[in-house]
Amino acid sequence: xxKNKIKKIIYMDYAATTPVAIEVKKEMEKYWSEIYGNPSSLxxxxxxxxxxxxxxRSRIAKILxxxxxxxxxxxxxxxxxxLAIFGVAHKYKDYGxxxxxxxxxxxxxxxxxEVLEKEGFEITYLDVDKDGIVNLxxxxxxxxxxTILVSIMYANNEIGTIQPILEIAKIISDFKFKxxxxxxxxxxxxxxxxxxxxxxxxxxxxxxxDLMTLNGSKIYGPKQIAxxxxxxxxxxxxxxxxxxxEFNLRSGTENLPLIVGLAKALELVEKNKKFEVKRLTKLxxxxxxxxxxxxxxxxxxxxxxxxLPNNINVSILGVEGESVILMLDDYGICASTGSACNSKSxxxxxxxxxxxxxxxxxxxxxxIRFTLGKFTNKKEIDYVLKVLPGIIERLRSISxxxxxx
Amino acid sequence: MIKKSKKKKKIIGDVVxxxxxxxxxxxxxxxxxxxxxxxxxDREPKKGEFDAEGIVxxxxxxxxxxxxxxxxxxxxxxxxLKWKTFGCATAIASTSMFSVMVTENxxxxxxxxxxxxxxxxxxxxxxxxxxxxxxxxxxxxxxKAAVKNYLSRQRK
Numbered sequence: 001x002x003k004n005k006i007k008k009i010i011y012m013d014y015a016a017t018t019p020v021a022i023e024v025k026k027e028m029e030k031y032w033s034e035i036y037g038n039p040s041s042l043x044x045x046x047x048x049x050x051x052x053x054x055x056x057r058s059r060i061a062k063i064l065x066x067x068x069x070x071x072x073x074x075x076x077x078x079x080x081x082x083l084a085i086f087g088v089a090h091k092y093k094d095y096g097x098x099x100x101x102x103x104x105x106x107x108x109x110x111x112x113x114e115v116l117e118k119e120g121f122e123i124t125y126l127d128v129d130k131d132g133i134v135n136l137x138x139x140x141x142x143x144x145x146x147t148i149l150v151s152i153m154y155a156n157n158e159i160g161t162i163q164p165i166l167e168i169a170k171i172i173s174d175f176k177f178k179x180x181x182x183x184x185x186x187x188x189x190x191x192x193x194x195x196x197x198x199x200x201x202x203x204x205x206x207x208x209x210d211l212m213t214l215n216g217s218k219i220y221g222p223k224q225i226a227x228x229x230x231x232x233x234x235x236x237x238x239x240x241x242x243x244x245x246e247f248n249l250r251s252g253t254e255n256l257p258l259i260v261g262l263a264k265a266l267e268l269v270e271k272n273k274k275f276e277v278k279r280l281t282k283l284x285x286x287x288x289x290x291x292x293x294x295x296x297x298x299x300x301x302x303x304x305x306x307x308l309p310n311n312i313n314v315s316i317l318g319v320e321g322e323s324v325i326l327m328l329d330d331y332g333i334c335a336s337t338g339s340a341c342n343s344k345s346x347x348x349x350x351x352x353x354x355x356x357x358x359x360x361x362x363x364x365x366x367x368i369r370f371t372l373g374k375f376t377n378k379k380e381i382d383y384v385l386k387v388l389p390g391i392i393e394r395l396r397s398i399s400x401x402x403x404x405x
Numbered sequence: 406m407i408k409k410s411k412k413k414k415k416i417i418g419d420v421v422x423x424x425x426x427x428x429x430x431x432x433x434x435x436x437x438x439x440x441x442x443x444x445x446x447d448r449e450p451k452k453g454e455f456d457a458e459g460i461v462x463x464x465x466x467x468x469x470x471x472x473x474x475x476x477x478x479x480x481x482x483x484x485x486l487k488w489k490t491f492g493c494a495t496a497i498a499s500t501s502m503f504s505v506m507v508t509e510n511x512x513x514x515x516x517x518x519x520x521x522x523x524x525x526x527x528x529x530x531x532x533x534x535x536x537x538x539x540x541x542x543x544x545x546x547x548x549k550a551a552v553k554n555y556l557s558r559q560r561k
Contacts, residue, residue, distance in 0.1 A: 320468075322493040326439065339493065365491075397447040398497060400460075400469040400489040 010380045013334045014218075014310060014373030015157050015195060020261070021220035027264040028222070031257040039254050040243065049256050056263035063270050064212070064229055065203040072228045072246045073259050077194045077215035079239070080228040081108035081151075083250070084190040084211045087236030088149045089116050095186055096146025097121045102134045102163075103354040104156055106192055110350075126152070130355050131303035132161035136171060143175045147187040154196035154212075158338055158351040158369060159302030160311025162200065165191055169208030188234060194218050194226075198269035199277055199309055210234050214266070216258065220374070221265025225258035272374070280309035280372050287312050287370065287381050294389050301352055301367055310372040313338075315352070315363045319395040324368055327391040333384055338367040432531035435498045442497050444504035446473065446487040455487070457558055459550030462543055468492045470500065472547040476555060482512035488547065495533060495540035499526050503544035515552060521545065 011019075031052060037045030039053050054068070061068045074080045089099065099116065101109055103125045113123045124142045127135050134152055143150075150172055155162045172189050190211035193202065197219045204212060211234065215226035230236060230249070242251030269276075284307075292298055297317040316324065321337025328335050338349025348364035357363050370384070431439070450458075455473035462468040468491060475485035486504045490496050503526050507518045523542045527533050533541060 318491065320491055320493050320496075323439070323497060326494045330440065398442060398445050398489060399491045400471045 008332055010333045010383060012370040012372060012376065012384065013336050015369065015371035016336060017217045017223065018220045018373055020222055021265060021268055023268060024221055024261045024264045028257040028261040031260050035256070039256065040245065052256060053254055053259055056259045059263045060227060060266055063202060063266055065205050066229060067232060069247065070230055070232055072230055072249050073254060074226050074228055074250050075255070076224045077192070077213055077226045078108040080213035080215065080226045081106065081192055082112050083228050083236060083239050084213060085109060085112040085116070085149070085151060086239055088188055088190070089121060090237035091235045092148040092186060096148045098124070098144050098147045100124045100126060100139065100142050100147060100150045102126045102128060102152045104128055104132055104351040105151065105153055106157060109151055109153070109192060128354055130357065131306070132156055132159050132351065132355055133303060133306065134163055134168065136164065136167060139168065140171050140175070143172070143187065145179065149188050149190060151190040151192070154191045154193040154200060155308050156302070156351060157195045158349055159313045160308035161302045162306045162308065165207050165209070173208065185233065195308060197266065198273060204229055204231070216262040216265055219265045219269045222258045222261045225255060225262045227262070276374060277309045280376070283372055283376060283378060283381060284309055284312055286378070288314070290385050291388070294385060295392055299363070301355065312370040314368055315366040316368060316392055317362065317366050318399045319392055320365055321367055323395050324391060327395070328387070331387050333387070336369045338369070339365045430534070431494065434529070434531040435495070435533065438498035438501040438530070439494045442501040444487055444501065444508065446489050450487070455485070457551050457555035459547045459552070459554055461546040461550050468496055468540070468543055470496070470543045470547040472544070472551045474551045474555060476515065477512065481515050483507050483515065483518055484512050488544070490543065492543065493540055495537040496543050498530060499523070499541035500544040502526050502529050503548065507548070519549065519552060
């Protein structure tokens with residue numbers, strides 16, 4: 001085992017986070033110690049900072065095809081998701097207290113929903129099919145007069161399944177049309193697009209969303225910086241109060257270097273999107289095909305085609321995910337698992353559990369996720385394919401569960 | 406500058422964050438027992454190979470442990486202990502360590518071995534991340550199940 005070991009790191013956890021692009025770092029550089037003014041200050045340094053924020057905002061707005069006043073900067077995808085959920089819930093609670101989300105949302109959506117349940121809101125958790133796609137019929141049936149928000153992620157972070165956002169938006173708008181009453185702006189539609197950025201269409205006019213979360217750390221930008229797109233006319237109750245920055249929706253002195261970095265990162269992934277989607281889809285399909293062929297008792301989680309170009313999620317029955325991850329780590333390979341033993345909650349992946357597979361818990365505990373990125377090449381994949389079967393064989397020999405036919 | 410900070414680091418070296426819930430670092434002993442587990446059975450046991458078997462956990466919960474023991478009937482000492490687990494690194498390492506503790510120095514007497522707590526195993530492993538402690542209790546439970554199985558077989 002040791003002689004195959006290499007020092008090089010093979011990073012296949014791009015869905016967890018990405019390295020900051022050199023170009024992004026360069027763009028951020030002068031906003032740490034040179035143009036450090038507070039954008040709210042009237043003097044020249046303040047004005048320069050303000051200008052840089054305005055510039056970054058309009059560059060992002062251009063990509064999303066929206067107005068600059070529709071882009072709110074926050075400190076991360078989690079905050080954007082929280083702002084969308086709590087912001088809508090608390091602002092529109094007099095119109096209704098019903099919210100619809102999918103069962104496979106990120107915890108940044110699900111945990112706020114649990115808090116709202118305690119506040120007296122009613123949350124519908126929509127089922128997904130065996131590939132992780134939201135049941136549209138159930139969505140249509142779940143919409144009620146008192147539904148104020150629907151939040152369904154664009155693409156799933158664990159299994160990479162892409163949701164039919166356009167169809168969901170259509171169902172919601174049809175419902176609104178049918179309802180035509182004094183509150184025809186409701187329900188609002190939010191999507192968490194953190195994983196989708198860089199791969200899928202981000203034009204909010206095409207998508208038909210009212211709110212959309214995007215963050216820096218998944219697109220070779222800095223961490224702890226994100227935006228919440230908010231269609232003009234949509235109201236939100238802030239999470240953070242203070243100096244009234246970000247259109248009174250997110251107080252606190254703007255983090256200028258990160259904001260500039262986010263704009264640059266988004267531009268870069270948009271520019272490379274077409275090429276990368278094609279390249280990674282090919283690598284992904286090769287990787288999946290090989291794993292399923294080389295490793296007996298392995299199954300693909302998520303949809304085979306309606307899937308992010310960089311996501312590979314397989315369950316290798318009879319072995320526990322964390323053990324596999326640690327053994328891969330010994331070879332310098334960085335991957336991830338939905339096993340409970342890798343989580344703080346001690347519950348296995350709620351996403352894989354929601355797929356309704358037989359022996360769901362075992363499938364979830366055995367799941368391994370490889371997510372590819374701009375530095376992934378076929379050579380790296382072949383290396384993983386070379387060491388993985390041996391790791392699985394070894395762990396299966398220790399395993400108390402004999403692989404079933 | 407660099408020299409100075411290095412020196413300082415040495416002085417504060419034993420000051421660690423009290424928030425162990427975020428700590429994922431495994432000790433060298435844990436790693437050794439994970440990568441080179443002792444006493445695991447890489448096959449199904451042969452008939453009559455062991456005196457008793459204990460099974461705990463379920464695949465649904467993400468952990469299954471099977472343990473087999475061989476006991477010296479005269480001295481009541483554990484002559485051999487083998488195991489298999491569908492478990493995480495911690496489960497593998499702690500069971501491996503448990504098996505060493507029970508069989509070392511000519512084997513432990515059953516009653517003594519029953520007194521081994523998961524904490525004892527964790528101690529021998531050089532500690533575990535706080536949230537992984539629960540993964541270490543399986544060996545203990547499987548051993549108790551195996552002893553129970555042994556005693557009931559002896560009565561027959």
